Amino acid sequence: xxxxxxxxxxxxxxxxxxxxxxxxxxxxxxxxxxxxxxxxxxxxxxxxxxxxxxxxxxxxxxxxxxxxxxxxxxxxxxxxxxxxxxxxxxxxxxxxxxxxxxxxxxxxxxxxxxxxxxxxxxxxxxxxxxxxxxxxxxxxxxxxxxxxxxxxxxxxxxxxxxxxxxxxxxxxxxxxxxxxxxxxxxxxxxxxxxxxxxxxxxxxxxxxxxxxxxxxxxxxxxxxxxxxxxxxxxxxxxxxxxxxxxxxxxxxxxxxxxxxxxxxxxxxxxxxxxxxxxxxxxxxxxxxxxxxxxxxxxxxx
Amino acid sequence: xxxxxxxxxxxxxxxxxxxxxxxxxxxxxxxxxxxxxxxxxxxxxxxxxxxxxxxxxxxxxxxxxxxxxxxxxxxxxxxxxxxxxxxxxxxxxxxxxxxxxxxxxxxxxxxxxxxxxxxxxxxxxxxxxxxxxxxxxxxxxxxxxxxxxxxxxxxxxxxxxxxxxxxxxxxxxxxxxxxxxxxxxxxxxxxxxxxxxxxxxxxxxxxxxxxxxxxxxxxxxxxxxxxxxxxxxxxxxxxxxxxxxxxxxxxxxxxxxxxxxxxxxxxxxxxxxxxxxxxxxxxxxxxxxxxxxxxxxxxxxxxxxxxxxxxxxxxxxxxxxxxxxxxxxxxxxxxxxxxxxxxxxxxxxxxxxxxxxxxxxxxxxxxx
Numbered sequence: 299x300x301x302x303x304x305x306x307x308x309x310x311x312x313x314x315x316x317x318x319x320x321x322x323x324x325x326x327x328x329x330x331x332x333x334x335x336x337x338x339x340x341x342x343x344x345x346x347x348x349x350x351x352x353x354x355x356x357x358x359x360x361x362x363x364x365x366x367x368x369x370x371x372x373x374x375x376x377x378x379x380x381x382x383x384x385x386x387x388x389x390x391x392x393x394x395x396x397x398x399x400x401x402x403x404x405x406x407x408x409x410x411x412x413x414x415x416x417x418x419x420x421x422x423x424x425x426x427x428x429x430x431x432x433x434x435x436x437x438x439x440x441x442x443x444x445x446x447x448x449x450x451x452x453x454x455x456x457x458x459x460x461x462x463x464x465x466x467x468x469x470x471x472x473x474x475x476x477x478x479x480x481x482x483x484x485x486x487x488x489x490x491x492x493x494x495x496x497x498x499x500x501x502x503x504x505x506x507x508x509x510x511x512x513x514x515x516x517x518x519x520x521x522x523x524x525x526x527x528x529x530x531x532x533x534x535x536x537x538x539x540x541x542x543x544x545x546x547x548x549x550x551x552x553x554x555x556x557x558x559x560x561x562x563x564x565x566x567x568x569x570x571x572x573x574x575x576x577x578x579x580x581x582x583x584x585x586x587x588x589x590x591x592x593x594x595x596x597x598x599x
Numbered sequence: 600x601x602x603x604x605x606x607x608x609x610x611x612x613x614x615x616x617x618x619x620x621x622x623x624x625x626x627x628x629x630x631x632x633x634x635x636x637x638x639x640x641x642x643x644x645x646x647x648x649x650x651x652x653x654x655x656x657x658x659x660x661x662x663x664x665x666x667x668x669x670x671x672x673x674x675x676x677x678x679x680x681x682x683x684x685x686x687x688x689x690x691x692x693x694x695x696x697x698x699x700x701x702x703x704x705x706x707x708x709x710x711x712x713x714x715x716x717x718x719x720x721x722x723x724x725x726x727x728x729x730x731x732x733x734x735x736x737x738x739x740x741x742x743x744x745x746x747x748x749x750x751x752x753x754x755x756x757x758x759x760x761x762x763x764x765x766x767x768x769x770x771x772x773x774x775x776x777x778x779x780x781x782x783x784x785x786x787x788x789x790x791x792x793x794x795x796x797x798x799x800x801x802x803x804x805x806x807x808x809x810x811x812x813x814x815x816x817x818x819x820x821x822x823x824x825x826x827x828x829x830x831x832x833x834x835x836x837x838x839x840x841x842x843x844x845x846x847x848x849x850x851x852x853x854x855x856x857x858x859x860x861x862x863x864x865x866x867x868x869x870x871x872x873x874x875x876x877x878x879x880x881x882x883x884x885x886x887x888x889x890x891x892x893x894x895x896x897x898x899x900x901x902x903x904x905x906x907x908x909x910x911x912x913x914x915x916x917x918x919x920x921x922x923x924x925x926x927x928x929x930x931x932x933x934x935x936x937x938x939x940x941x942x943x944x945x946x947x948x949x950x951x952x953x954x955x956x957x958x959x960x961x962x963x964x965x966x967x
Contacts, residue, residue: 301891393659403818434643438712494682494684496684497684497686499651499680499684500678500680500684500686501680501697501701502650502670502671502672503649503671503672503676503677504653504677504701504745505671505672505698505699505701505702505749506672506698506701507672507677507695510701514686514701515686518688519687519688529898
């Protein structure tokens with residue numbers, strides 16, 4: 299199909315004098331990308347699917363056996379794995395809810411004529427631009443019980459943020475909220491500024507109060523784009539690894555991707571971890587699909 | 600049954616004054632049309648009455664109460680926007696119900712009120728649709744329904760049918776008139792289309808550059824324009840206006856639009872009415888095309904002219920007549936003058952002539 303719509307090469311161009319056809323040029327640009335994609339993405343994806351049906355261990359030379367669905371059966375019956383999923387779910391809910399509340403709230407504040415609006419918006423976006431590992435490292439310092447600035451500022455004394463098993467997961471979520479609220483804010487701001495001014499005027503004429511206007515006009519009209527932000531953040535939070543891994547090593551913060559990492563590279567249960575990775579993949583796709591279904595329903599109007 | 604009074608309204612946008620000392624009293628149940636070119640301040644005035652725009656000076660009184668400091672929600676007026684401003688995520692029913700639900704009206708009452716207004720507007724079968732699935736005319740009906748449903752003190756309409764095509768515009772115009780006669784609420788309607796203004800209004804308010812030019816019934820502004828702006832803005836085809844010189848050769852009085860040709864005869868009273876304005880070049884005569892009478896034979900009082908251009912408009916023709924160097928447009932029955940270039944004879948009906956002071960633009964109020 300691509301060749302049909304392609305324009306012919308100008309016969310006087312340099313490429314033409316070198317004897318390159320349109321097809322050759324297209325291949326020159328596309329083939330490296332495709333090769334890269336196959337070697338580093340698609341091949342490992344399929345190969346690991348194969349591993350997930352074996353008891354292969356990458357740390358030994360021992361021959362591996364085909365075990366069928368045994369890995370999946372073990373994992374899905376393992377209460378510890380389910381505990382990891384429960385931790386992950388809690389983390390996703392706290393973190394994404396926090397990001398939506400903070401991000402959307404800040405977007406509402408910014409969605410008006412204020413001085414230095416552009417500068418403020420840019421500065422607010424900074425956390426998002428940092429590397430996850432860096433954010434993890436310096437929040438570890440901020441949270442430090444003896445010299446961390448958070449305890450100092452809040453007057454909490456020697457409160458243990460990261461080594462208290464009941465608080466650690468929320469501390470990680472808080473860092474994630476700090477880092478990714480700007481993303482939700484950015485998308486919400488785009489959505490908010492796309493709501494036509496005259497609808498607010500019409501609502502004012504129709505005697506709607508500020509709350510009524512917010513819930514019946516603003517929120518429904520921003521919902522589709524807010525939904526996209528939520529999809530992105532849910533997927534990301536579900537896969538969270540670096541932040542949680544760097545900040546703390548509590549069992550209560552062992553989200554599913556940390557379990558996966560340990561299984562694959564500390565316990566060297568390669569086959570088993572491949573199966574777990576596939577279970578995660580199916581779950582992420584399932585959750586995302588729920589959102590996409592809802593998004594399509596919202597977009598219909 | 601609402602009276603709206605505007606008293607000494609002044610409004611600036613930065614250094615530009617968009618409303619200049621506006622005074623107007625709108626009687627209960629009156630249909631007022633504000634007419635003017637874009638940028639003349641008519642929409643700003645409307646938005647100021649609605650409360651969407653603040654005013655810098657003056658009072659807006661609704662039923663005798665000053666409201667200029669109240670929010671729009673406390674003024675109890677409804678408005679129909681040019682862009683319709685329907686809520687895109689709600690059905691027609693929800694759109695019309697919105698003003699009622701916003702003020703926490705009971706479910707049964709809302710349902711009854713919406714169905715009643717839908718029946719009046721003949722949109723009952725559209726209630727479950729979304730605005731995006733409606734035609735322009737139906738969208739406008741819904742917008743009007745949303746405005747009428749809560750029986751507001753006054754209806755404001757900002758070029759409500761400006762976005763529709765010509766045929767639909769005519770239909771909706773009749774519909775709006777029908778609704779007003781039936782529901783009877785004080786209505787202020789903004790438009791730049793003088794045909795719309797003439798056909799709908801009880802009284803027309805003509806504005807130009809923020810200044811109110813004339814207020815009067817359609818018949819009044821058409822036949823007794825107070826100044827040159829109104830004279831040329833109202834009426835289609837446009838009124839002929841040309842500098843005029845009054846000649847008095849003892850017996851007969853004539854008005855010439857060009858020095859090289861004989862003047863059109865006028866009765867002697869004209870001199871008395873003009874009251875000294877006759878001398879000097881500061882006089883302009885206005886005559887609507889239907890006030891220029893055309894004859895194909897030479898007749899007493901008719902001046903020979905050349906036909907320059909004919910615009911056949913079906914039910915009548917507009918004929919451009921060359922009087923010396925000046926042009927006069929006349930309205931004749933269709934096909935009355937066979938071809939351009941023909942020489943015919945023209946006369947001006949003194950009863951339909953208007954005289955203006957060129958310097959001030961004001962009408963001299965001459966009625967013969």
